Amino acid sequence: MQIESLRLKNYKSFRDATLLDIPNLCVVVGANGTGKSTLFGVFGFLKDCLLFNIRRALQQRGGFKEVISRGADPAEGVEIEIKFRLEIAGVDRLVTYLLHLGEHKGQPIVLHEVLRYKRGRYGSPFHFLDFRRGVGYAITNEEDFNRPDEELDREDQKVGADTLAISGLGQFERFKAANAFRRLIENWHxxxxxxxxxxxxxxxxxxxxxxxxxxxxxxxxxxxxxxxxxxxxxxxxxxxxxxxxxxxxxxxxxxxxxxxxxxxxxxxxxxxxxxxxxxxxxxxxxxxxxxxxxxxxxxxxxxxxxxxxxxxxxxxxxxxxxxxxxxxxxxxxxxxxxxxxxxxxNLEEVFWLVKRNGYTRILRAQDDPQIRAYMAAGDQMGYLWKQGLFEGVDPA
The missing domain is CATH 3.40.50.300 (P-loop containing nucleotide triphosphate hydrolases)
Incomplete structure (x- = not known):
């Protein structure tokens, strides 16, 4: 199981940023204050949300107002989306987990939580878990690929409005993707x-x-x-x-x-x-x-x-x-x-963060033609970084 992308919307300095095509070894560089610790902190935040609830996870970080990006409309909430590869029924599938957090009457709640992936080669991803404000459903026979979407067995559930559905449902093997994603979060370090x-x-x-x-x-x-x-x-x-x-x-x-x-x-x-x-x-x-x-x-x-x-x-x-x-x-x-x-x-392993107007952008070394050309000519990444060839990052 490998995380392929991470999208953040209104999470601290990440107003709208995506880390794409994450390699097995991902190296992140950036000047002080650009958001490296914040980026890594997302994983700790998700783990706290899973093991406890979003209220406690937010309290440990100063509350909802300190987590949502400054200047963002509170009604938009905070979104975290992770895409990861998982083998299901003998097929390597791209699974998406979306968590949308907000507030209701001053209390933090899960506005929307979705776990989805494509059942077949074509068509839109199917929602195997879908909860809004603590009410939703999960598919109990998601590996029965011989049955059409409308015949899959749905189990309606209710959870606390400040609780992740994968926290409870992910404990059961019959919820294949939810169980795998819960184990991923529980065991990351x-x-x-x-x-x-x-x-x-x-x-x-x-x-x-x-x-x-x-x-x-x-x-x-x-x-x-x-x-x-x-x-x-x-x-x-x-x-x-x-x-x-x-x-x-x-x-x-x-x-x-x-x-x-x-x-x-x-x-x-x-x-x-x-x-x-x-x-x-x-x-x-x-x-x-x-x-x-x-x-x-x-x-x-x-x-x-x-x-x-x-x-x-x-x-x-x-x-x-x-x-x-x-x-x-x-x-x-x-x-x-x-x-x-x-x-x-290596070239494909390196990303760097740049802050513009208070918000962080994520750039990838292999997408920069100048860095790519220098590396092809035999230069080393650290030398290029010291020379200021990473746009917006100058250690001097």
Whole structure:
């Protein structure tokens, strides 16, 4: 399952913008304040809407008035549309999810929620889930492609006006596309990694299946991989050895008081260092490798500015790690200010954001003839960015 496009209308600085033909590895660049964090924040917003409701998701972001674009008519509401590829009944289909949010008597509500795709090669996409203001229907036998549209079984439902229909219906396998999209949202990961949260000993009991958003369970996840997937952990340690001089071994170590810490062994010394005393860059690289070698990779991984605390030469290798992760089936979106990371990016992977009159536009590197020509001649993306050849983006 891969996201192919994202359309935003009246969402913060994105008055009307579309990210098209999203590749497996998508690299986003832009000056400060152009909306990179806002773009990635859309995925966190949708996840909060699913796990809780839109009221809580909006409250965490300052309320509806802070989410809707400044200057937009509140009656227009906020629209988020995602198109993704999903195999249904043996056919790869383009599925569209549309979420239209608004207010009624000062309360946030779901104005319209739709999940649709084409049943056949021709004709318009069919709505398999369609709700307005908490009332609507879902198709229960959507994979019965031998029956005409009008004979499909509809199940009428009611949900809270501030609740996503896919939140409840997506739990049931009979709603094929809704179930798949819910699992996609539940399992995508928007990283907000903090060195301070990842460092130090941790309680040995806690979530260990996946690295948390902040990385505060790094020790637990490392131990889980170390004990249950030793071949994966060995690969992580080997990658660390190749990228960080001197590191020959990493071991999750239980303490006498029932906690857990990481020990890093430097080949030049007999005694290992605990993670409290290793450099920020070493700990961050290890955390990224744990995230990127997860035995159950996230379907979507969003990482902001991975270059922080890392030596520039490592960014080429980190970009390859991201690309390898994407090729294994986990789509990756990365924002960056680093020319070195851009130099490791391919033409079709790079997009950039430009703000005009307070609103953000999304541009694609391969659509710019000048950038395309320079890249064909052997130039590197980071060099072109530093030279100001990205329209509206000048890091100088």
């Amino acid at each position: 928007v990283s907000d990694f903090h060195i301070s949260a990842a460092r130090g000993s941790k309680d040995a009991i806690g979530a260990a299946d996946h690295l948390s958003v902040t990385g505060d369970n790094l020790q637990l996840v490392a131990r889980n991989i170390y004990e249950n997937h030793p071949e994966v952990f060995e690969r992580i340690v080997q990658r660390m050895h190749d990228r960080v001089p001197g590191i020959t071994q990493v071991t999750p170590k239980p303490t006498e008081d029932g906690r857990l810490l990481l020990q890093f062994r430097d080949g030049a010394f007999v005694d290992p260092f605990i993670d409290r005393y290793v450099s920020d860059g070493t700990l961050k690289m290890f955390a990224y490798l744990v995230l990127l070698h997860d035995p159950q990779p996230h379907p979507l991984l969003c990482v902001e500015e991975p270059e922080n605390q890392l030596y520039p030469a490592l960014l080429w290798e980190l970009a390859e790690e991201f690309r390898d992760y994407a090729q294994r089936g986990g789509q990756v979106m990365v924002s960056t200010h680093s020319p070195d990371f851009l130099n490791a990016s």
